[in-house]
Amino acid sequence: MRTKARSCAALALASALAACTVGPDYHVPENAAISRPGAKAPFSAGEGTIADPLPARWWSLYDDPVLDQLEEEALTANTDLRAAGANLARSAAIVRATKGEGDPEVALDATVERARLSGESFLKYETLPVTNLGIGGGEVSYQLDLFGQIRRRVEQADAEHEATQALTEAVQVTLAAEVARAYVAVCGENEAMELAEEILAKREHILAASQRLHxxxxxxxxxxxxxxxAMLQARAQLPGHRARVRAGLYRLAFLLGRTPDQYPREAEACHALPHLSRPLPIGDGATLLARRPDVRAAERRLAAATAGIGVAKADLYPHIAIGGGAGTFGLLEDVGQAMAGHWSLGAMISWAFPTRTQRAKVTMAEVATDKALAEFDAAVLEALQETETALSNYRERHNRAVDLEEALGKARTLDAQSRRMFEAGKVGLRDDLSSGVDLIAARDAEREAQDAVAQSQIDLFLALGGGWTQAPQPSPGS
Incomplete structure (x- = not known):
């Protein structure tokens, strides 16, 4: 009973000490920028936007099957995303290795040899005969982790892994935006090239009419x-449009993990800019900061730095391990018998008395945490600034497109009036054709404005942190 009581007391003491994990427990600091009321406030919404949460697959708002297909393929085949996935798998392995530091260590060895032992080692002044020896044994050791050296390392590794996972999602966010940007560029340039060809045809007609009049x-x-x-200047516009279409198609091929000759033919057929099927959902500051992967990565790096303080402080305290071993050593025929066996059980304390070096490492860890907090605040403020800037650009480009759309309406009216005057014989053919050129130029200006709107939409989606799908991610496991 007394032995059992002592064992229970020892376990209770070990449990109490195990709860003494040194270093600060992590929480988002109250003075962090993310805790400010302004960081969670609604955005300055305007025409074409609503406060609804942004869907993860934002490109579906365009109702464009070709864009949907390109995005899905890119999210599985892109080389940058594959590299990010490999980094994430490596990070998960580091977490498993760190957790393994708390596992019991088991070592086994066995040897059979024919040898002649030293007589003097047995205090005999004679030569011992050659014999067959059997040697074997095993050891088990376990670090008690009384001050949290291992637990804080695991916390740090977990937080760093979560930061890596957030950065992987950041690659997805950027990738989704780049695919949409390249696709929109191809569609816009194809449309611009058609208008340029119409202008060239008009200029050729004007030249022919001028030659007849001359x-x-x-x-x-x-x-x-x-x-x-004027005709040559109109013709000179076509090579630039063709080159930009090809550049966009080759860019899509790269983003899809293909060679240039395998560019997506379905994208080549797009000759009109995609348009949103409903107002653009932007959410608010709180949802933005929860969704932006760079903000989450910065917060997780802050958590890892905080755990690093515990790691540095725990190294100021003793490392205590318990272990035992058993084995056999003797003549081969005596292996397994009591007279050849041995065993041991004990504890080991390893403690390097703290010096200025060890204490300086604690200070370094605390300073690293201050730096991580500053970077976290910067990530929060930059996310808000980028989003408000993107919203402002989108609103103003939208307003410009509305004005140019009205101007296009006036150009159509003017062209119709010119046509009626030509048919009535009040203006010549050249004047009528010139009016047609002006109409096409107005159409091109309105198209260019709509292209700028589409690009600003993508900029806004990127700033909002949208565009990633929650694919299976490498898990640290247990």
């Missing part, structure tokens, strides 16, 4: 030269 002596030669110059 031949009839109704206009001077400079008028023909001016028409030739």
């Amino acid at each position: 031949a009839a002596g109704k206009i001077a030669a400079p008028e023909v030269t001016r028409a030739e110059q």
Whole structure:
């Protein structure tokens, strides 16, 4: 009974000491920027936006099957994302290795040999005969982790792994935006090229009409030269559009993990900018900061730095381990018998008395935590600044597109009026064709404005931290 009582007391003492994990327990500091009321406030919404939460697969708001297909393929085949996945798997392995430091260590060995032992080692002044020896044994040791050296390391590794996972999601966010950006560029340039071809056709008609009028002596030669110059300038626009279309297609091929010759043909067929099927959902500051992967990564790095203080402080205290071993050593025929056996049981304390070096490491860990908090605050403030800036750009580009759409309406009215005057014989063919050129130019200006709106939408989606799907992630396991 007395032995049992002593054992229970020892276990109770060990449990009490195990609860004495040194270093601060992590929590988001009250003075962190993310805790400010302004960080959680609604955004300055405007025309074309609503306060609804942003869906994870934001590109589905365009109702474009080709874009949906490109995004899904990129999220499985992109090389940057594959590299990020490998980093995440490595991080998970580091967590498992760190947790393994708290596992019991078991060592086994066995040897059979023919040898002649030293007689003097047995205090005999004679030569011993050659014999067959059997040697074997095993040891088990376990670190008690009384001051949390291992627990704080596990906390640190877990937080760093979660930061790596957030950075993997950041790659997904950027990738989704880049795929949409390249696709929109291809669609916009194809549409612009069609308009440029229409302008070229009009300019060619104007040149032909000018040449006929000059031949009839109704206009001077400079008028023909001016028409030739305008036609050549219109033709010179086409190579740039073709090059930008190809660049966009090759960019999509890269993002999809393909070679340039395997660019997506389905994207090549797009000749009109995709448009949102409903107002753009932007949420508020609180949902933004919870969703932005760079903010979550910075917060997890702060948690890891805080755990690092505990790691440094725990190294100021003794490392205590218990262990035991048993084995056999003797003649081969005596292996397994009591006279050849041995065993041991005990504890080991390892403690390097704290010096200025060890205490300086604690200070270094505390300073690293201050730095991580500053970086966390910066990530929060930058996320808010980027989102408000993207919203402002989107609103102003949207307003510009509305004005140019009205201007396009006026250009259509003017072209119709010019056509009626031409049919009534009040203006010449060149004037009528020039009116058509102005209409196409107005269409191109409105298209360019809509392209800027589409690009600003993508910028806003990127700032909002949308565009990733919760795919299976490597888990640290147990």
